[in-house]
Amino acid sequence: MEHPAVEIDMGRNVDVGRIVQEAQSAIAAVSDLDALARLRNSLLGKGSALGMARSSLGKMAEDARRSLGAAIEGARKEIEQSVDQQRKVIEEKARILRIEADRLDLTEWTEAVASQRGHLQLVQRTRDELEDVFVGMGFDVVEGPEVETDWYNFEALNIPPAHPARGMWDTFYLRLGDPETVLLRTHTSPTQIHVMESGELPIYAVMPGRCYRRDTPDSRHLPAFHQIEGLVVDEGISFANLAGTIEDFTGAYFGSGMHSRLRPSYFPFTEPSAEFEVTCAICRGEGCRTCSHTGWIELGGCGMVHPAVFEAVGIDTERWSGFAFGFGIDRCAQMRYQIPDMRVLQENDYRWMRQI
Amino acid sequence: MKAPLSWLRDFAPFESDVSLLADTLSDLGLVVEGIDRIRDGLDGVLVARVLDISPIPGAEKVRSITVDAGRGEERIVCGAWNFSVGDHVALAPVGTVLPVGMEIAARKIRGVESRGMLCSAYELGLSEDREGLLVLGNQDTVIPGTSLSEAIGIQQDTVFDLALEGNRPDALSIFGVARDLAARMGIALYDRWLDGSGWGGWFDGEGSSAGGNGSARGADVAGHDIYAEDILPGGTPTGSSVAHVVVDSIDLCPRFTASVFSAVSVKESPAWLARRLTLAGMRPINNIVDASNYVMLELGQPTHPYDLDLLADHTIRVRASRSGEKMVTLDGVERVLGARSTGPGDDLRDCVICDGDDIPIGIAGIMGGASTEISASTRNVLLEAAYFQPMAISRTSKRLALRSEASVRFERGCDPYAIGRAVRRFYDILLKTYEDPSGDGMASSYGKGPDDEAPVGIAERPVMYLGSLDTRGDLPRTAPISVSVSRLNGLLGIDLATRAIMDRLERIGFRCTQLPAGVVLDAGSGGVAGAMVGSGEAGDSGIQDSSGDIIEVTPPSYRPDVLREADVAEEVARHIGYSSIVPRRPRSPKVGRLTGYHRRRRLLREVVAGMGAFEAWCPTIVDPESHLAIGLRGMDVTVENPLNAEESVLRRSLLPGLLRSAAYNIERREDAVRLFEIGRIFPYPDTDRVNKALARSIAQVLDEREMCGVLFAWPEDGVREALQLLSEISDTFGLQRFDIFQQGYADGLPIHEEGPSEVYSLAGLNPSRSGLVVASSEMPVQSDAVGECSPTSLDRAGALQPGTAIGVVGEVDPDVVAHFHAGGISAIHPDGRRIGWLQLDLGLLLDAAPAKGEPAKPISRYPSTDIDLCFTVPREIAAAKISRLLRTAAGDILEYVKLIDVYQFGDGRDRSLTFRIRLSSLDHTLTDTEIAEVRSRCLDILERESGVTLRG
Structure with a gap:
């Protein structure tokens, strides 16, 4: 802004431009807020050059007064602005100093001894994920007892007493009732019977839970383990539907590019029966040591519900057909996290659980 | 089962594409678990003729042998003495690597250079015989210089290791595997193996099963002299009889045949036989036993040879065991028969084979005894070939915990009509063990039996077949099955023509007849052909084809597993290949969902984990001592057959398992441990409940309770942390606060004993710092929709009553902490740490939570006001009582009453509560007036109801 030199009375020139210039350099030199306040007063107060010029206005001619007045007002605003600016500069410097004084080395943080957030058990989490996949496919989730009678665990599943197929399950029997009548369930299949006995059809249900077999613990077996059972009973259900369900599940849980295949097998409670295998997660089907170079990993068993099972629970086989499948939850977790030894699952070791 | 490819090829011309064969086998359900490629291991080993044997001066144990192995004379130093000039022996030239891993190098022994080694059968991996060299038959037909493997008929081979399912007795044989495989691959079996053209019906008849005990017949075989008359069971031996058979328990043994062979000589089996047994996983023993085992492996029919002369009175008696009867089996173990029930329906009858003195000499179908074993001196053999009742064998095998190759086959069900074929095959193989190698490429016996008999030609009839007895009861027959083509297609989700279905089935020996149109099945059928009905009704059931929808399928006698339509469907599916069935997802008509219980349980786990607790999985089967250690009274549910005594009862509390896990971690220097588990406990049931469950009037034997146990073992933890979590949980589930019922405070609530005492047991807890969590009277009573309740309450219904204990909260008794070594490292916690504990019954807790949520309470837009009151309260009065009184006094403008400060006076009696x-x-x-009124009401009611006054 140009500041014209204004001639005022008393024969003295008031160089507004120079006043502003000097004021601004004085302001820029101030570094604390109190001094700035004092300087502002001395620049704009009565005794200041501008103040004196203002007080002389009354004696001036109209024209000169107007032009000088405007110049003075302009200069005042300019100085005020500079003061404000400088205040901000000073404040910013002070703020930076304050913050700097509060500096913390983020790597000198001392971690709390205790983990503030807990961790969910791997098998339980795997189970939740499996449940969610099946819920998405239109299945309900149902649970059943862990202690069962021979009827639920075997007979109703078309495994009569002394049937050689009982050798497929090493059973823990309980000292209740007559010998070998009450037991820890060896699979989740008895829950199928409970569900079918309840009488509501159609059935689309998965049944997760803990099972027991009299296996000496080793890297692949624990006497207690978890299975998830699936059961569909509806009109017109076929083996092709079973294959479709297994295939859809495989893609949804293990990821796209993962497939399933069925191989003939034997279970007393299904006919036809099959074993289902999924693409080996390690080599994605290329063949590796884990899958014995087949590209496939056996996951579980399945089949069409045996007519004898339907008869045991009073479901009309002329109208209804169905399929069932089951597989190990722990085994899914083992595959997914490549756990070499299952026993770690029951050790509850913090060092291990923390990773999961 | 191990199936050598060379053996399979005896039955059909299988190609040598091993991976194709393996894939096809697996796809048939004969799952290939391993493929062993067997080299003959005899690369470079040659037949050598001994030309000269001369001593080496100064050497007493070795001699210098000159041999001809087709490469001129070679000199070998050898320490064996069992051969002479002119013998044919095995030479491993320099550079050969023997199956035992030894590499042959040129050596100088006693100054004589030896270029190679003459080998024993053991060194060649052919048998266990280490005594002397393998000496081939002394025949000029063996040409020196030929490879040894060629000379003794051993080839490279591939062995499939098959995992067979329990429903496929037919596949427990090389023949059965070949039959299935050939059918699937469209390859015809060699004619001689087809039923009825050589191997069927020696004395099997036409599958008839007429007659019971006493209907035995002798049988003749053309070309063999029958020396003895056949003896009827139960009859008296005549002067000319050679053996006598009595079957007392024809129900356990519906068919028993005994065949007598005389003038046998017992010796080591020829190499080809020993090798096949070895490849199939059995140990060669002698030619008699090996021939029996060979037949079992090949045809699936176990047989048992007895030394006839060791049988008292030359008699075999088949009967049920007597209770407590004992016998020593071949493995040297004394077995007690009929001693222990294997389950319902077990009549404790083990089928035994006895001699004429009625002494058990074998456990039928499972294992023989040593007394009548074939030995070097055996001259006459009685061969048992029988059909035992599969269930009886299964029970006995289970009872004695004794399984054998034979029992596995019998319990699955052998073909009762293929016994004659097996006996004939046995004779055939037995004769072959005496054949000389010039015959058809078979090797001679290279063994040196105790008699050192020279091999004899077949013309000399080394064995005489004397005759057989055949006793039959009711033999199972495979019944015709009516199969609806449309239903079979529907079950599999395919669309296969009737002819194609029949074709698949016929290839594996099923007989199929297509019934005329108009035949439909009875409802629920699968076994019996239905009645004829009018064509209109047939049309209604969707059957239009004039040639009829129904085929009558009769399974062969070797497929006892095929009983109904679904079984036939599986056979069709197996033989078209499961992979040829196109997957189609069914459309669930339902919206899938978790029950409210499941959703709330997931939320609970998040809340507990949010407190820093790690979720654990502790064993359900525990040491009974662990219950004693926490002072839990009452009975344990005991496991009848635990893996070990330390894990023999079902847990009734989650506390011991979590304490043990905490100790495990603290020992490993994890100082701050909080653990939780959601799992079931198993209270001991009353007899009535068990009986009801067994009678199926209730669905569940035990009142299993799903519990959530949380263990607080950070260094400063205690009951306060447990209470804090309890408060978070009640907030999360929209429940009113629980009341705590604690010993020592007179104004406790009445407790309803809901469920088993385990739920409200303070066992293992410090009684002065623990209490019951009790549903307060303000608890909303929940009556939930079907399927929303806990899955563990199949037989339990009803809402949570006020005053019901739903769990416990407190601190673990210091002695219990010490017992489990969960007290931590003494340097940090000289007195051991406090451990907080919360255990809640989820069935009660989560079923009580409102499914749809309580209506949310509006919040005030006006400022709130606090009144802080500080009282001097004697120890006997629970703080809860004060806050309950204050709540009553405050009326409906109350937001909350909270205890915000506790100060314990020095006298230890009174404390100040703010x-x-x-x-x-x-x-x-x-x-101000309203506030002052509340304040004075509070003070009045406290003074009146509890005698408590403001702190002075």
């Missing part, structure tokens, strides 16, 4: 009473109104700012 309560904050926050007041607000939904429609106005509270006036």
Whole structure:
């Protein structure tokens, strides 16, 4: 802004431009807020050059007064602005100093001894994920007892007493009732019977839970383990539907590019029966040591519900057909996290659980 | 089962594409678990003729042998003495690597250079015989210089290791595997193996099963002299009889045949036989036993040879065991028969084979005894070939915990009509063990039996077949099955023509007849052909084809597993290949969902984990001592057959398992441990309940309770942390606060004993710092929709009553902490740490939570006011009582009453409790008057009801 030199009375020139210039350099030199306040007063107060010029206005001619007045007002605003600016500069410097004084080395943080957030058990989490996949496919989730009678665990599943197929399950029997009548369930299949006995059809249900077999613990077996059972009973259900369900599940849980295949097998409670295998997660089907170079990993068993099972629970086989499948939850977790030894699952070791 | 490819090829011309064969086998359900490629291991080993044997001066144990192995004379130093000039022996030239891993190098022994080694059968991996060299038959037909493997008929081979399912007795044989495989691959079996053209019906008849005990017949075989008359069971031996058979328990043994062979000589089997047994996983023993085992492996029919002369009275008696009867089996173990029930329906009858003195000499179908074993001196053999009742064999095998190759086959069900074929095959193989190698490429016996008999030609009839007895009861027959083509297609989700279905089935020996149109099945059929009905009705059931929808399928006698339509469907599916069935997802008509219980349980786990607790999985089967250690009274449910005594009862509390896990971690220097588990406990049931469950009038044997146990073992933890979590949980589930019922405070609530005492047991807890969590009277009573309740309450219904104990909260008894070594490292915690504990019954807790949520309470727009009151309260009065009184006094402008400060006076009796009473109104700012009124009401009611006054 140009500041014209204004001639005022008393024969003295008031160089507004120079006043502003000097004021601004004085302001820029101030570094604390109190001094700035004092300087502002001395620049704009009565005794200041501008103040004196203002007080002389009354004696001036109209024209000169107007032009000088405007110049003075302009200069005042300019100085005020500079003061404000400088205040901000000073404040910013002070703020930076304050913050700097509060500096913390983020790597000198001392971690709390205790983990503030807990961790969910791997098998339980795997189970939740499996449940969610099946819920998405239109299945309900149902649970059943862990202690069962021979009827639920075997007979109703078309495994009569002394049937050689009982050798497929090493059973823990309980000292209740007559010998070998009450037991820890060896699979989740008895829950199928409970569900079918309840009488509501159609059935689309998965049944997760803990099972027991009299296996000496080793890297692949624990006497207690978890299975998830699936059961569909509806009109017109076929083996092709079973294959479709297994295939859809495989893609949804293990990821796209993962497939399933069925191989003939034997279970007393299904006919036809099959074993289902999924693409080996390690080599994605290329063949590796884990899958014995087949590209496939056996996951579980399945089949069409045996007519004898339907008869045991009073479901009309002329109208209804169905399929069932089951597989190990722990085994899914083992595959997914490549756990070499299952026993770690029951050790509850913090060092291990923390990773999961 | 191990199936050598060379053996399979005896039955059909299988190609050598091993991976194709393996894939096809697996796809048939004969799952290939391993493929062993067997080299003959005899690369470079040659037949050598001994030309000269001369001593080496100064050497007593070795001699210098000159041999001809087709490469001129070679000199070998050898320490064996069992051969002479002119013998044919095995030479491993320099550079050969023997199966035992030895590499042959040129050596100088006693100054004589030896270029190679003459080998024993053991060194060649052919048998266990280490005594002397393998000496081939002394025949000029063996040409020196030929490879040894060629000379003794051993080839490279591939062995499939098959995992066979329990429903496929037919596949427990090389023949059965070949039959299935050939059918699937469209390859015809060699004619001689087809039923009825050589191997069927020696004395099997036409599958008839007429007659019971006493209907035995002798049988003749053309070309063999029958020396003895056949003896009827139960009859008296005549002067000319050679053996006598009595079957007392024809129900356990519906068919028993005994065949007598005389003038046998017992010796080592020829190499080809020994090798096949070895490849199939059995140990060669002698030619008689090996021939029996060979037949079992090949045809699936176990047989048992007895030394006839060791049988008292030359008699075999088949009967049920007597209770407590004992016998020593071949493995040297004394077995007690009929001693222990294997389950319902077990009549404790083990089928035994006895001699004429009625002494058990074998456990039928499972294992023989040593007394009548074939030995070097055996001259006459009685061969047992029988069909035992599969269930009886299964029970006995289970009872004695004794399984054998034979029992596995019998319990699955052998072909009762293929016994004659097996006996004939046995004779055939037995004769072959005496054949000389010039015959058809078979090797001679290279063994040196105790008799050192020279091999004999077949013309000399080394064995005489004397005759057989055949006793039959009711033999199972495979019944015709009516199969609806449309239903079979529907079950599999395919569309296969009737002819194609029949074709698949016929290839594996099923007989199929297509019934005329108009035949439909009875409802629920699968076994029996239905009645004829009018064509209109047939049309209604969707059957239009004039040639009829129904085929009558009769399974062969070797497929006892095929009983109904679904079984036939599986056979069709197996033989078209499961992979040829196109997957189609069914459309669930339902919206899938978790029950409310499941959703709330997931939320609970998040809340507990949010407190820093790690989720654990502790064993359900525990040491009974662990219950004693926490002082839990009552009975344990005991496991009848635990893996070990330390894990023999079902847990009734989650506390011991979590304490043990905490100790495990603390020992490993994890100082701050909080663990939780959601799992079931198993209270001991009353007899009535068990009986009801067994009678199926209730669905569940035990009142299993799903519990959530949380263990607080950070260094400063205690009951307060447990209480804090309890408070978070009740907030999360929209429940009113629980009441705590604690010993020592007179104004406790009445407790309803809901469920088993385990739920409200303070066992293992410090009684002065623990209490029951009790549903307060303000608890909303839940009556939930079907399927929303806990899955563990199949037989339990009803809502949570006020005063019901739903769990416990407290601190673990210091002695218990010490017992489990969960007290931590002494340097940090010289007195051991406090451990907080919360255990809640999820069935009660989560079923009580409102499914749809309580209506949310509006919040006030006006400022709230606090009144803080500080009282001097004697020890006997629970703080809860004060806050309950304050709540009553405050009325409807109360937001909350909270205990905000506790100060214990030095005398240890009274303490000062400061309560904050926050007041607000939904429609106005509270006036000083209102506030003053509340304050004075509070003071009045406290003084009146509890004698407590403001702290002076």
